[in-house]
Amino acid sequence: AQKVTQAQTEISVVEKEDVTLDCVYETRDTTYYLFWYKQPPSGELVFLIRRNSFDEQNEISGRYSWNFQKSTSSFNFTITASQVVDSAVYFCALSEAGLSGTYKYIFGTGTRLKVLA
Amino acid sequence: KAGVTQTPRYLIKTRGQQVTLSCSPISGHRSVSWYQQTPGQGLQFLFEYFSETQRNKGNFPGRFSGRQFSNSRSEMNVSTLELGDSALYLCASRPPSGNTIYFGEGSWLTVV
Numbered sequence: 001a002q003k004v005t006q007a008q009t010e011i012s013v014v015e016k017e018d019v020t021l022d023c024v025y026e027t028r029d030t031t032y033y034l035f036w037y038k039q040p041p042s043g044e045l046v047f048l049i050r051r052n053s054f055d056e057q058n059e060i061s062g063r064y065s066w067n068f069q070k071s072t073s074s075f076n077f078t079i080t081a082s083q084v085v086d087s088a089v090y091f092c093a094l095s096e097a098g099l100s101g102t103y104k105y106i107f108g109t110g111t112r113l114k115v116l117a
Numbered sequence: 118k119a120g121v122t123q124t125p126r127y128l129i130k131t132r133g134q135q136v137t138l139s140c141s142p143i144s145g146h147r148s149v150s151w152y153q154q155t156p157g158q159g160l161q162f163l164f165e166y167f168s169e170t171q172r173n174k175g176n177f178p179g180r181f182s183g184r185q186f187s188n189s190r191s192e193m194n195v196s197t198l199e200l201g202d203s204a205l206y207l208c209a210s211r212p213p214s215g216n217t218i219y220f221g222e223g224s225w226l227t228v229v
Contacts, residue, residue: 045220102172103216107160
């Protein structure tokens with residue numbers, strides 16, 4: 001069965017601190033995709049990053065970085081030097097190919113990040 | 118390039134009524150999916166449409182239905198509303214190649 005676990009319900013940090021959001025997934029497929037989305041109070045889920053199961057290269061994009069480790073089934077997300085604007089709910093998601101070219105997406109329960117000024 | 122557009126953004130309905138929500142995908146995207154987000158259940162998949170056909174369906178009662186038009190715009194309908202249907206309903210579209218889905222701002226439904 002597919003599952004995405006975000007054990008951290010809520011994290012509070014002070015501005016300029018680094019923060020890591022954890023994501024652990026379960027899947028039987030060898031081909032799958034992992035995503036992170038950010039949901040500000042407005043409601044829209046904003047796409048941040050996608051990685052496929054064959055690409056374990058970690059990535060840095062500005063203040064964001066992602067650590068994908070298949071050995072531990074984890075896809076963690078780090079914000080360096082956090083800012084108040086980073087305050088949002090962050091969702092990790094897993095996608096597998098379904099029938100007829102469709103994709104199933106399983107979302108974690110989200111981690112609410114509060115960055116305090 | 119315009120993003121996914123959902124209307125209405127906010128609405129209040131009474132138990133027993135029905136509601137129709139609309140979604141216009143990103144231009145060129147033909148796959149549209151719908152999600153329900155509640156504090157207790159998180160993000161739950163409702164259904165996916167591609168080329169006017171429902172391709173995938175989540176575990177929701179028959180009161181939840183949807184359709185897609187030839188221009189890829191999609192609507193979802195909830196009949197006989199219950200208090201528990203109060204939620205943020207999110208629409209997402211996917212490009213023809215690739216599997217990243219892009220979300221709209223959602224429709225906040227309150228059932229009283």
